[in-house]
Structures are given as C-alpha cells and as structure tokens.
Amino acid sequence: MGSIHYHVSVAGIHKHTMTDFFPLLSLQTFTAWCNSHLRKAGTQIENIEEDFRDGLKLMLLLEVISGERLAKPERGKMRVHKISNVNKALDFIASKGVKLVSIGAEEIVDGNAKMTLGMIWTIILRFAIQDISVEETSAKEGLLLWCQRKTAPYKNVNIQNFHISWKDGLGFCALIHRHRPELIDYGKLRKDDPMTNLNTAFDVAEKYLDIPKMLDAEDIVGTARPDEKAIMTYVSSFYHAFSGAQKAETAANRICKVLAVNQENEQLMEDYEKLASDLLEWIRRTIPWLENRVPENTMQAMQQKLEDFRDYRRLHKPPKVQEKCQLEINFNTLQTKLRLSNRPAFMPSEGKMVSDISNAWGSLEGAEKGYEEWLLNEIRRLERLDHLAEKFRQKAAIHEAWTQGKEEMLQHRDYETASLSEIKALLKKHEAFESDLAAHQDRVEQIAAIAQELNELDYYDSPSVNARCQRICDQWDALGALTQKRSEALQRTEKLLETIDQLYLEFAKRAAPFNNWMEGAMEDLQDTFIVHTIEEIQGLSTAHEQFKATLPEADKERQAILGIHNEIAKIVQTYHVNMAGTNPYTTINPQEINAKWDKVRQLVPQRDQALIEEHARQQNNERLRRQFANQANVIGPWIQTKMEEIGRISIEMHGTLEDQLTHLRQYEKSIVNYKPKIDQLEGDHQLIQEALIFDNKHTNYTMEHIRVGWEQLLTTIARTINEIENQILTRDAKGISQDQMNEFRASFNHFDRDHSGTLGAEEFKACLISLGFDIANDAQGEAEFSRIMSIVDPNRLGIVTFQAFIDFMSRETADTDTADQVMASFKVLAGDKNYILADELRRELPPDQAEYCIARMAPYTGPDGVPGALDYMSFSTALYGESDL
Numbered sequence: 001m002g003s004i005h006y007h008v009s010v011a012g013i014h015k016h017t018m019t020d021f022f023p024l025l026s027l028q029t030f031t032a033w034c035n036s037h038l039r040k041a042g043t044q045i046e047n048i049e050e051d052f053r054d055g056l057k058l059m060l061l062l063e064v065i066s067g068e069r070l071a072k073p074e075r076g077k078m079r080v081h082k083i084s085n086v087n088k089a090l091d092f093i094a095s096k097g098v099k100l101v102s103i104g105a106e107e108i109v110d111g112n113a114k115m116t117l118g119m120i121w122t123i124i125l126r127f128a129i130q131d132i133s134v135e136e137t138s139a140k141e142g143l144l145l146w147c148q149r150k151t152a153p154y155k156n157v158n159i160q161n162f163h164i165s166w167k168d169g170l171g172f173c174a175l176i177h178r179h180r181p182e183l184i185d186y187g188k189l190r191k192d193d194p195m196t197n198l199n200t201a202f203d204v205a206e207k208y209l210d211i212p213k214m215l216d217a218e219d220i221v222g223t224a225r226p227d228e229k230a231i232m233t234y235v236s237s238f239y240h241a242f243s244g245a246q247k248a249e250t251a252a253n254r255i256c257k258v259l260a261v262n263q264e265n266e267q268l269m270e271d272y273e274k275l276a277s278d279l280l281e282w283i284r285r286t287i288p289w290l291e292n293r294v295p296e297n298t299m300q301a302m303q304q305k306l307e308d309f310r311d312y313r314r315l316h317k318p319p320k321v322q323e324k325c326q327l328e329i330n331f332n333t334l335q336t337k338l339r340l341s342n343r344p345a346f347m348p349s350e351g352k353m354v355s356d357i358s359n360a361w362g363s364l365e366g367a368e369k370g371y372e373e374w375l376l377n378e379i380r381r382l383e384r385l386d387h388l389a390e391k392f393r394q395k396a397a398i399h400e401a402w403t404q405g406k407e408e409m410l411q412h413r414d415y416e417t418a419s420l421s422e423i424k425a426l427l428k429k430h431e432a433f434e435s436d437l438a439a440h441q442d443r444v445e446q447i448a449a450i451a452q453e454l455n456e457l458d459y460y461d462s463p464s465v466n467a468r469c470q471r472i473c474d475q476w477d478a479l480g481a482l483t484q485k486r487s488e489a490l491q492r493t494e495k496l497l498e499t500i501d502q503l504y505l506e507f508a509k510r511a512a513p514f515n516n517w518m519e520g521a522m523e524d525l526q527d528t529f530i531v532h533t534i535e536e537i538q539g540l541s542t543a544h545e546q547f548k549a550t551l552p553e554a555d556k557e558r559q560a561i562l563g564i565h566n567e568i569a570k571i572v573q574t575y576h577v578n579m580a581g582t583n584p585y586t587t588i589n590p591q592e593i594n595a596k597w598d599k600v601r602q603l604v605p606q607r608d609q610a611l612i613e614e615h616a617r618q619q620n621n622e623r624l625r626r627q628f629a630n631q632a633n634v635i636g637p638w639i640q641t642k643m644e645e646i647g648r649i650s651i652e653m654h655g656t657l658e659d660q661l662t663h664l665r666q667y668e669k670s671i672v673n674y675k676p677k678i679d680q681l682e683g684d685h686q687l688i689q690e691a692l693i694f695d696n697k698h699t700n701y702t703m704e705h706i707r708v709g710w711e712q713l714l715t716t717i718a719r720t721i722n723e724i725e726n727q728i729l730t731r732d733a734k735g736i737s738q739d740q741m742n743e744f745r746a747s748f749n750h751f752d753r754d755h756s757g758t759l760g761a762e763e764f765k766a767c768l769i770s771l772g773f774d775i776a777n778d779a780q781g782e783a784e785f786s787r788i789m790s791i792v793d794p795n796r797l798g799i800v801t802f803q804a805f806i807d808f809m810s811r812e813t814a815d816t817d818t819a820d821q822v823m824a825s826f827k828v829l830a831g832d833k834n835y836i837l838a839d840e841l842r843r844e845l846p847p848d849q850a851e852y853c854i855a856r857m858a859p860y861t862g863p864d865g866v867p868g869a870l871d872y873m874s875f876s877t878a879l880y881g882e883s884d885l
Contacts, residue, residue, distance in 0.1 A: 029230035030120045032214035036237070037064045048120065049113040055085025058108075062092055065127045082109045090119075098122055124233050140232065146239055147171065150178045156191050162231040167220055169197025172238075176204055179242045183208050194221050211237045251825035252844040258822050259849045261341045262879060268334045269346055275327050276352040282320060283360045286312075290367035295378050297460035302382055306375050310686065313368075313707070324361060325715050328354055329722045332803075336726045339807050340733040342880055345794075369704065376694060383692075385459050387530055392450045396468055398523065399443055403475055409433075410482035425504065425584030427490045430483075432508035432585040437483055439516045444476050507564040508585035514557055515588050518596040521547070525603035532694065534618045541611050548604060558597055565590050621693050628684045629698035635681060636701040639709040642671060646716050647757070656738050657731065661724045668717045678710055723803055730810050744809055747771055748802050758799040761789060771809075819880040826872035835860035835869035 027048065035044040038057065041064050045051035052058045054077075059070050071088045074081035086105035094100060100122065107115040125139070144162065151157040151174040159165045166172065168191050177186040183204050189197050198217035205211040214234045220226045295302070331354050334346050348354075410433075414426065451469035455462050524547075531537045565583075583589070646667075655663075685703040688696075731741055747770055751763040759767060765785055768775060775781045791811075792804040829844045830836040836857075841850040853875065860869035 027117065028216060028219075029214040029227070029233050030117060030124070032212045033124060033233050033237070034061055034120065036210075036212040036214075037061055040064050049111045049116040052086075052116055053109050053111055054082045055087075055089055055105075055108070058089045059085055059092075062089055062123070065123070066092075066096075068092075079109060093119075093122065096127075098125075121229055124229075124236075143232065143236060143239060147175065147235060150175055150242075153178070154186075162228045162235065163225045166231050166235075167226060168194040169199075169201055169217070169220075172201035172205070173197055175235075175238050175242070176201060176209070180208065205238070209238075209241050211241060251828040254825045255822065255829070255845060255853075256849055258879060259845075259852055261337075262343070263849075263852065265334065265338060265341070265343060265346075268330065268337070269348075272327065272330055272334060272346070273349060273352060275323065275330070276348060276357060279320065279323050279327060279357060280352065280360055283364050286316075287364055287367050290364070290371040293374055295381075295458075298382070302375065302379050306379070306689070309372065309375060310689075314682070321711055321714075324357065325718050327357065329718065332722055332726060333729075336729055336803075336807075339811075340730060344880070372704075379692070380694070381457060383530060385454065385457055387528060388450055388454055388457070389459060389461070389465070390528060392447065392454065392465060392469075394523065394526070395443055395447050395450070396472060398519065399440065399447060399472060402440060403472075403479065406479055407475070407482060410479065410486050422584070423490070428505040429508065429583075429585035430486055430490050432505070432512055434483060434487065435509065436512045436516070436586075437479065439513060444472065447472055503564060503567055504583045504585045507561065507583060508588070510557070510561050510564065511586055511588040511593060514554075514561055515593060515596065517554070518593070518600055521600050522596065522603060525600070525607045529614070531614060531618065532621075534615070534622060537611065537615045537618050541615070544607055544611060551601075551604075555597075558593060561593060562590050621691050624684070624688050624691060624693060625696045625698055628681070628688055629696055629701075631677070631681045631684065632699045632701035632703075632706060635677060635706055636709065638674070639706070639713050642713055643709075643716060646713075646720055647755070657724055657728045657741060661721065661728065664717065664721050664724060668721065671713060671717060678706065681706060726803060727806055730806050733810075736810055740809075741806075743771075744806060745802070748805055758801055759805070761798060761800075764789075764792070764800045764805070767805075819877045822879060823873055823876040826876060830872065833864075834862055834873070835865055836872045837866075837868055838870065841870075 031045065031048050034048065038044050038061055041060050043057065043060065045057060056073055056075075059073050063070055070092050073085045073088065083105045086108045090100060090103070090105060100119075103115055103119055103122075108119065140162075144159070147159045151159055151171060154170070154174040154177075157170050157174045159171050170189060170191060173184055173186060173189055177184045184200065189200070195217050198215075198220060202213045202215065202217065206213050211234075214237070215230060331346075331348075338344065338346055414422075448469060451465050454465050459465065529540060531540065682703070727741065730736070731738075747767050748759065750770075751759055751767045753763070765775060768785075768788070775785050788808065789800075792800045792808050826836055827833075829840055831840075838850075838854050841853050844850075845853065853872075854870065856878075857870040857872060857875045859865075860871040862869075
C-alpha cells in the first residue's frame with residue numbers, strides 16, 4: 001500500500017479554543033487510545049500535553065504501534081534533551097510519509113495542547129487507519145466500507161458516516177455481535193435506549209476484546225454531532241481486534257488442513273505396518289512347517305501330510321496372496337499421497353519394506369516347492385519300503401519253514417546203528433540235503449540283501465528286520481557247520497556201508513530242484529508288484545506268458561520224477577526190499593510234489609486276474625494324464641497370452657484415464673471369470689495325486705506352473721489398475737488436464753523403444769527435451785539433468801517408470817503447501833512470537849489437532865522463551881521432512 005502524506009498545519013489555531021479543533025471527546029479518546037498501546041510497554045499517561053513533553057513516552061508509543069526501534073533517547077532533564085527526543089519522534093513520523101507542517105519540537109516541549117493533539121491525531125491516522133484496506137479503498141473510506149459490510153445483516157443499523165450513525169449505540173453492538181455473538185444478546189437491544197446500547201458495547205469491548213473505553217456514552221448522546229476523529233479512532237480498534245481474529249482463523253484452518261493430511265498419512269502408515277507385520281508373522285509361522293522334513297512311518301500318516309498340504313494350497317495361501325497384493329497397492333497409494341502433499345516418502349520399519357516381504361514370500365514359495373517334492377519322494381520311499389518289507393517277510397517265512405527241524409536232523413546220530421544199506425542211504429540222503437542247502441543259498445542272500453536295502457532306506461521297523469535276518473544268517477552258518485560235520489561222519493562210515501539205493505538217490509536229486517523250482521514259482525506268482533506305466537505292466541504280462549509257456553516242460557519233469565518213485569515202488573514190491581516206506585534221501589514225496597504243482601496251477605489264473613486289473617488301472621491313469629494335459633495345454637498358453645496383452649495395454653493405453661481404468665477393470669473381470677477352469681484343473685490334479693501319478697509325458701505344464709502363472713496374472717492386472725488410479729489421483733490433486741496427461745503418455749511411449757514400460761537415462765533426457773525442457777549439452781545442463789534423475793530415480797537403478805515421470809511433471813506444473821507457509825500460520829496464532837503456548841493452540845485449533853501439535857512440538861529454547869513455550873518452527877519443517885519430529 002502506498003504512503004499517504006498528511007499535511008498537518010496549526011496556522012490560525014490561536015484564534016480558536018482547543019475544543020474548536022479537538023473537542024473534549026477527542027481528548028478523552030486520544031488519551032485512552034495512547035494508553036491502550038503504552039500499557040503493552042508497562043506504562044500510561046494521565047495528561048496528554050504534559051506527559052509527552054520530555055519525548056520519552058512519545059518515542060515509546062511510536063515503538064509499540066510501529067514495532068520498530070527508534071534512535072536511543074536522551075535521559076537528561078534539560079530542555080535541549082527533551083527537544084532532541086521530540087525531534088527524533090517527529091523525524092520517525094516524517095519517515096513514514098507524513099508531512100508535518102507548523103508542528104515543532106519546541107511547542108510539544110512547551111506543552112502546547114493544540115500542537116500535541118494535532119500530532120497524536122496524525123499518529124492515529126498513520127498507524128491505526130491508513131493500513132485499513134477493503135475492496136481497494138483505504139484509510140477512512142476503507143474503514144467505513146468495512147463497518148457497512150459487517151453491519152449489513154442488521155436492519156436497524158445504517159452506517160453512513162463516523163458521527164451521527166453511531167449515536168444510538170447499535171452500530172457498536174452490531175460489530176461485536178457479528179464477530180462474537182456470545183458476548184451480546186442483540187435481540188434485547190432497543191433503538192430508543194442509546195445509553196444502554198453504548199454502555200453495553202463499551203463495557204463488553206473493554207472486558208472481552210481488550211479495547212479501552214475511549215468514549216463516554218453521555219457525551220455521544222448529548223452531542224448533536226459526535227466527534228468524527230474520536231469515533232474513527234475507537235472504531236479502528238474494533239477493526240484491528242477482529243481482523244486479527246480473522247487472520248488467526250485462516251491460519252488455524254491452514255494448520256488443520258495440513259494436520260489432517262498428516263494424520264491420515266500416519267493412519268495409512270500404521271495400517272501398512274500392521275498388515276505387513278501380520279503377513280510376515282504368518283510367513284514366519286508357515287516356513288518352519290514347510291521346512292519340517294521329519295518323515296512318518298506309515299503311508300497313511302504321509303497321505304495325511306499331503307492332504308494338509310493341499311488344504312494349505314487351496315484354503316490358507318490364496319487369502320495371503322491377496323493380502324500381499326493389497327499391501328503393495330496400499331504402499332504405492334500411500335507414497336503417491338505423500339508425494340502429492342509434499343511429504344517425505346514413507347520408510348517402513350526395518351524388515352517391513354515391500355522388498356523384505358517379497359523376499360520372505362520367495363522363501364515361503366521355495367520352502368513350499370521343496371516340501372511338496374519331499375512329500376512325494378517320501379510316499380514313493382514308503383511304498384517301496386512296504387513292498388520290500390512284505391517281500392522280506394515272505395522269503396523269511398519260506399526259509400524258516402524250510403529250516404525247521406534241519407538242525408535236529410543234522411545232529412541226529414542215526415548212522416551209528418544203521419545197517420550198510422541204511423548208511424548208504426543216509427549218505428545219499430545227506431548229499432541230497434547238501435544239494436538242497438546249496439539251492440537255498442540264493443534265498444538267504446536275497447533275504448540279507450533286502451534287509452540291507454531296508455536299512456539304507458531307513459525303514460522304521462529295521463531293528464526287528466535286522467534281528468530276524470541275523471537269526472536266519474546265524475542259523476544258516478550253523479546249518480553249514482552241521483552239514484559239514486555230518487558229511488565227514490558219513491564219509492568215515494562209507495567204507496563200512498556199500499548198499500545204496502540209486503533210484504531213491506535219483507528221485508531225491510531230481511525232486512529237490514523241481515521242488516525248489518515250484519516253491520520259487522509259487523513265490524513269484526504271489527509276489528506283489530508296483531508299476532507306474534502301461535509299458536511296465538505289459539512287461540510283467542509278457543514275462544508271465546513266458547512262464548506259462550514253460551509249464552508243459554515242467555509237467556514232463558514232474559511226470560518223470562513221479563515215474564522214478566513208481567519204479568522204486570515197483571522194485572520194492574518185486575524184490576521185497578525191506579524198506580520203511582519213505583525215501584531215505586529226501587523228505588519230498590509225490591504227494592507234496594503234486595500238491596505244490598496243483599498250487600502253482602491255481603496261482604496262475606489268479607496272477608492273470610491281478611495283471612488284468614493292474615492293466616485297467618494303468619489305462620485309467622493314462623486317461624487322467626491326458627485329461628489333465630488337455631486342459632493344461634490350453635490354460636498355460638492362455639495365461640501367457642493374457643500377461644502379454646496386459647503388458648501391451650499398460651503401454652498403449654488410449655482415451656481418458658477413467659476410460660482406461662474401466663477397460664482394465666472389465667479386462668480384470670474377464671480374467672476372474674476364467675477361475676472355474678483353474679479350479680477344474682485343480683480337481684483333475686488332485687485326482688492324479690490321489691492315483692499316485694508322478695509324471696505326465698503329454699504336457700510340459702505342472703499344476704505349480706499354472707498356479708504361479710495365475711497368481712502373477714492377478715497381481716499384474718491389479719498393479720496396472722493401481723497405477724492408473726494413482727495417475728488419476730495425481731492428475732486431480734495437481735490439476736493436470738487430460739490433454740496434458742495424454743501428451744505425457746504419448747511422449748513417454750514414443751521414447752520407450754523396447755516397450756518395457758520404463759525409460760533409460762538417455763531416453764528420459766530426450767523425452768524431457770521434446771516436452772520443452774532446456775537441458776543444454778554442457779556441464780550446467782548435465783548437472784541439471786543429474787538433479788532431475790535424483791528425483792525420478794532415487795534408488796539409482798538407471799530407469800524411470802511412468803509413475804515417477806508423471807510425479808515429476810506434476811511437481812513442475814503445480815503448487816503445494818510449504819513449510820514456510822505453515823510456519824507463517826503458526827506465527828499468526830502466536831501473535832508474532834517465536835514460540836507458541838499450549839493454551840493458544842487449544843483456543844485456535846480443534847481439540848484433537850491441538851493435542852496432536854502439543855504432543856509433537858519440542859520445547860522452545862530461545863532466549864525470549866517462557867515456561868511452557870513450544871517450538872512451532874521445527875515442528876513445521878518436520879511436517880515436510882526437513883527435520884525430525
């Protein structure tokens with residue numbers, strides 16, 4: 001506002017009395033006005049012309065109302081000292097654009113009342129009225145317009161001047177009621193009772209507004225035309241009192257707005273921290289479960305583990321996938337809001353960054369993959385173990401049945417009392433036994449080998465297997481030793497014994513291997529088998545057919561053996577040989593051979609039926625493989641195609657951001673509608689696992705590939721939608737037009753040569769130049785470009801995303817609140833102090849935001865501080881990341 005020059009002259013004043021120019025009302029008003037300011041300095045005046053004579057209180061008054069320091073006053077009592085002080089005051093007034101005419105320091109020092117009052121009026125005009133400005137009017141006109149606007153709603157008030165318009169007192173009451181309605185019950189005031197109205201206004205202003213009583217109600221009512229200067233002086237005090245409150249309200253509103261944004265951001269940060277903590281805690285609890293490799297002893301227990309793992313994949317993990325995606329979306333939204341409100345970026349607690357969560361998630365998926373592989377391997381191992389254990393039991397039982405009584409037989413000393421024929425028979429019988437013993441050597445070795453394999457595969461019942469195997473081996477060694485001992489005894493007696501029955505011997509020699517062959521055939525026909533493919537079952541079927549082809553030859557051998565026995569019987573009958581009726585060389589008899597032969601013939605069709613059933617099961621498994629492969633070979637390429645389409649959409653978007661968002665959400669809906677096919681494939685996969693099918697040559701896709709691809713597809717479309725939402729948020733917050741946004745997108749896509757969705761440093765520099773940025777090819781230009789890169793690529797990855805590009809462009813074209821603006825607002829609330837008190841915050845701000853500030857403001861440590869003073873400057877800079885709260 002320009003300076004107003006006041007030409008104050010007292011020429012001709014000597015012809016009139018003092019009240020002709022400054023009525024008594026002005027004298028009272030001027031005195032009260034001066035005291036209202038001097039009171040701030042701890043002093044006051046009683047006689048306006050006497051108390052200003054030494055110039056000291058005059059200089060003090062000017063310092064209080066201007067806020068500036070004057071030259072150092074003279075403290076002497078001499079007239080020259082007083083004149084010097086008054087001249088300093090007059091020089092200061094003249095420096096403010098006031099031209100004083102005919103007012104000299106000597107008249108003030110001499111107590112010239114007219115000169116003194118003229119000077120005071122000049123000061124009031126300059127410092128209390130000149131700065132008033134309303135709708136491009138200033139000083140008196142501005143003050144009058146302000147009064148008219150504030151009292152316009154009151155029908156019985158009509159302010160047209162600064163004299164008779166105020167006589168009824170309603171104008172003063174209306175000004176107070178307009179700004180502080182709780183102080184006056186305006187409805188009870190009457191226009192015909194001016195004394196009550198005036199005294200009410202003067203008392204309320206003095207008590208609640210700190211405006212001294214400058215006017216007297218009786219003087220105003222008793223004067224036809226009240227003094228204009230006195231009224232203007234008093235009304236200007238109302239203007240300054242209420243305009244300060246309006247500034248405080250504006251400052252409080254600005255602070256409330258800034259604090260509301262800060263509180264909302266803090267809530268978002270707390271929500272992120274909680275969601276991140278919960279997700280990390282779930283991962284922390286789940287990984288040890290997935291890393292637990294303690295095997296179970298039974299197939300049923302391992303199948304239960306596999307079922308628990310399926311429940312985890314189907315029921316527990318999918319919600320956590322959604323939480324992880326939502327966490328990333330919330331983090332990006334929060335960072336966008338912080339950038340838009342000119343706040344520093346959010347840095348989560350240690351270990352809770354998005355990258356930390358991604359790393360933890362990667363560890364979870366690694367443990368998950370290893371756990372599934374371990375489960376399947378364990379099931380295969382247990383299946384193999386059960387088969388081997390059953391085979392061990394069968395072979396051990398056959399061997400134990402064969403060895404039963406053998407030790408007693410070998411230890412029998414029957415040869416000592418036998419006849420020559422009997423001894424020869426015993427010798428031949430022993431030779432047959434040795435042949436049988438050698439034939440059983442292979443079975444004993446098989447039993448030991450199976451026991452060794454069970455130990456290597458960590459079979460849970462290995463101790464009992466080992467104990468049984470050890471008993472068999474110990475018994476076998478004992479049988480060998482006994483056999484050798486008996487053989488030696490028989491050989492010693494052989495010289496004494498000459499009779500030997502060749503036919504019995506021949507029968508024994510041929511019957512023993514044939515009997516062993518039948519036992520082996522029965523063992524093989526009853527042996528359990530495990531196959532996983534049609535080719536394997538076909539191989540077993542072929543081997544079985546080959547076995548059946550050998551049966552006619554075996555039957556011939558059986559008939560030949562039985563023929564030997566029949567010949568023996570014939571010789572005994574013919575020659576009346578004294579025989580006990582049993583073959584002395586073997587315990588095998590024709591009835592046993594026939595019984596075992598019948599058993600073999602009975603087991604053959606049973607084996608046929610088992611092979612047929614297994615062949616049917618393998619055909620069904622092949623059908624399941626093809627069923628799964630047919631769907632997987634469609635779904636896998638479909639997911640890949642959708643991923644590529646999303647990549648193209650995120651680069652080649654057309655239309656407004658809202659159109660793009662609608663299109664992406666429709667695209668997301670079409671993807672979600674594909675979920676039943678994924679569920680159907682999960683069902684087929686479960687059937688395959690329940691059938692214990694471990695490979696599938698008809699497809700390269702596993703269920704794990706499909707799950708990972710599906711989760712990536714859902715996450716990618718959600719992230720793309722979130723990027724568009726953040727662009728809309730940025731556009732709306734920064735006031736960027738759709739055309740600008742399209743221009744930014746077109747420029748970005750033009751320089752994105754490889755359609756990766758990012759720009760390299762040189763591509764970004766070319767893009768900026770195309771948008772009108774002046775980046776010279778010199779050292780200064782390189783420094784400017786490095787500054788810009790530090791903004792858009794704070795992590796120094798060498799790439800610029802489209803979101804970072806939009807944030808930078810919006811920052812270049814929009815205006816936001818700053819720490820200096822907030823600091824200036826607090827300074828208004830503090831009454832220009834460098835600190836603020838808790839009571840001032842509670843008076844000007846809403847309760848929750850006042851307490852928010854009190855809790856976070858540091859104590860003020862400046863030299864002008866008082867107890868309880870708070871530092872609003874450091875608090876303001878901390879809101880914008882320029883210092884720590």
